[in-house]
Amino acid sequence: MNEIIDTFSELAKKYLEHIDQRRVFPLKKDLDKMKALDVTLQKHVIDPLEVLRELDSFGSPATVASTGPRYFGFVTGGVLPAALGANLLAGVWDQNAGIEASSPISSYIEKICQKWLVDILKFPLEIGVGFVSGATMANFTCLASARYALLKKRGWDVQRKGLTGAPRINVIVGEEVHVSVLKALNMLGLGSEQVIQVPADDQGRMIAEKIPIITEPTIICTQAGNVNTGSFDPIKEICDKARSSDAWVHVDGAFGLWALASSRFSSLTKGLEKADSWGTDAHKWLNVPYDSGIAFVRHQSHLLASMSTDAAYLVSGKKREPHRTVPEISRRARGLEIWAALRSLGKEGLVDLIEANCDAASLFADTLREAGFEVLNDVVLNQILVSFGDSKTTKTIIQKIQEDGTCWCGGTKWQGHTAMRISISSWKTSLKDIEKSAEMMIRIAEEEVKK
Numbered sequence: 193m194n195e196i197i198d199t200f201s202e203l204a205k206k207y208l209e210h211i212d213q214r215r216v217f218p219l220k221k222d223l224d225k226m227k228a229l230d231v232t233l234q235k236h237v238i239d240p241l242e243v244l245r246e247l248d249s250f251g252s253p254a255t256v257a258s259t260g261p262r263y264f265g266f267v268t269g270g271v272l273p274a275a276l277g278a279n280l281l282a283g284v285w286d287q288n289a290g291i292e293a294s295s296p297i298s299s300y301i302e303k304i305c306q307k308w309l310v311d312i313l314k315f316p317l318e319i320g321v322g323f324v325s326g327a328t329m330a331n332f333t334c335l336a337s338a339r340y341a342l343l344k345k346r347g348w349d350v351q352r353k354g355l356t357g358a359p360r361i362n363v364i365v366g367e368e369v370h371v372s373v374l375k376a377l378n379m380l381g382l383g384s385e386q387v388i389q390v391p392a393d394d395q396g397r398m399i400a401e402k403i404p405i406i407t408e409p410t411i412i413c414t415q416a417g418n419v420n421t422g423s424f425d426p427i428k429e430i431c432d433k434a435r436s437s438d439a440w441v442h443v444d445g446a447f448g449l450w451a452l453a454s455s456r457f458s459s460l461t462k463g464l465e466k467a468d469s470w471g472t473d474a475h476k477w478l479n480v481p482y483d484s485g486i487a488f489v490r491h492q493s494h495l496l497a498s499m500s501t502d503a504a505y506l507v508s509g510k511k512r513e514p515h516r517t518v519p520e521i522s523r524r525a526r527g528l529e530i531w532a533a534l535r536s537l538g539k540e541g542l543v544d545l546i547e548a549n550c551d552a553a554s555l556f557a558d559t560l561r562e563a564g565f566e567v568l569n570d571v572v573l574n575q576i577l578v579s580f581g582d583s584k585t586t587k588t589i590i591q592k593i594q595e596d597g598t599c600w601c602g603g604t605k606w607q608g609h610t611a612m613r614i615s616i617s618s619w620k621t622s623l624k625d626i627e628k629s630a631e632m633m634i635r636i637a638e639e640e641v642k643k
């Protein structure tokens with residue numbers, strides 16, 4: 193084992209040494225190297241060192257440098273050193289975090305994370321928390337709790353009776369709902385015909401006045417942080433409206449929920465605490481390695497009831513069994529990285545990370561605007577949408593920016609306009625990285641526009 197750890201350490205150092213300087217997206221010749229891994233599987237055993245070196249030689253050059261400072265695609269967090277260290281230790285420990293008896297340490301660390309998160313996000317103390325693989329599963333877990341609670345209130349135990357013949361649940365979402373919410377609803381048997389889409393404004397915020405009168409059991413899915421614009425639904429107004437009936441309000445806060453850590457964003461986050469459940473990612477703005485998301489449910493009993501599994505061999509008494517809080521039973525100890533990230537950042541470090549990314553986004557947007565390009569959204573958080581003119585020109589410029597390799601941004605369609613998305617979510621991104629990337633973008637865009 194020592195040899196494999198030493199070799200790994202040598203390869204990891206070599207990989208990370210140049211991550212800030214190397215091109216962000218690999219060249220075709222580097223991608224072609226992956227093909228060397230596709231061998232006919234041999235009969236005999238191979239030395240593990242050889243396996244690791246092979247993976248490094250042909251795999252490492254083909255990676256996207258998303259842990260470097262200039263990856264602005266999708267919403268992708270970097271990896272904090274402490275979180276990376278914890279991830280590696282978690283690999284060495286190889287704990288099954290699903291069962292207290294199989295890993296007291298991961299179960300204990302999850303409880304500490306729960307306490308810290310509740311404090312940072314100012315959530316109720318008695319909340320239920322589950323550590324899942326990402327925001328999609330966090331949304332799924334929360335919405336399963338919602339389905340359970342709403343039906344239970346109508347005397348229907350969905351865990352026993354299933355959905356056939358159950359009282360109808362309506363679901364309300366904004367027009368700009370993230371697809372992961374629709375996917376989660378689908379997996380829960382809440383099909384698209386049960387989903388009412390409420391119009392959104394030019395920033396993608398659900399228009400609260402357009403929410404229909406709520407009569408049947410209803411789940412309202414709100415959004416804290418639109419994946420394109422970063423905007424927040426008016427969650428306070430929506431929660432107030434929901435309280436006049438007994439609708440369940442869920443918040444998809446895959447990245448935006450972390451804005452709760454900073455008082456600077458209080459106008460955006462107003463009323464968030466009034467919701468019934470919240471889903472977020474840790475692999476986005478908390479900058480822990482993939483994969484890591486967190487589900488929060490106001491009443492722990494709803495989470496536990498909807499995720500319950502029982503088998504005599506799995507249970508070790510009255511303790512909080514981790515597998516009773518999430519869809520999976522066996523899983524890795526992803527609480528370790530969350531613990532390490534929070535422990536290393538502290539409350540102030542987390543605020544600094546969020547605020548620095550948002551400052552960087554404002555600078556980026558101002559620089560592009562000053563150069564004459566259109567920023568389509570109000571830059572309220574860490575997301576920027578840029579148009580370089582008509583759809584064809586914008587698409588061509590996005591492609592050229594991607595080919596250049598200084599940074600990486602993806603494209604999108606925003607309310608009829610083709611746009612480039614810039615998402616700033618990494619502790620590594622400095623203002624120098626913004627200047628360098630903006631300079632390259634402006635050069636490419638000006639050359640293209642002149643043609």
Ligand SMILES: Cc1ncc(COP(=O)(O)O)c(C=O)c1O
Binds near residue numbers: 267445
């Ligand atoms: C608002 C929102 N919700 C949900 C998700 C899904 O997150 P994940 O891919 O981590 O499951 C994303 C991803 O970008 C998102 O931005």
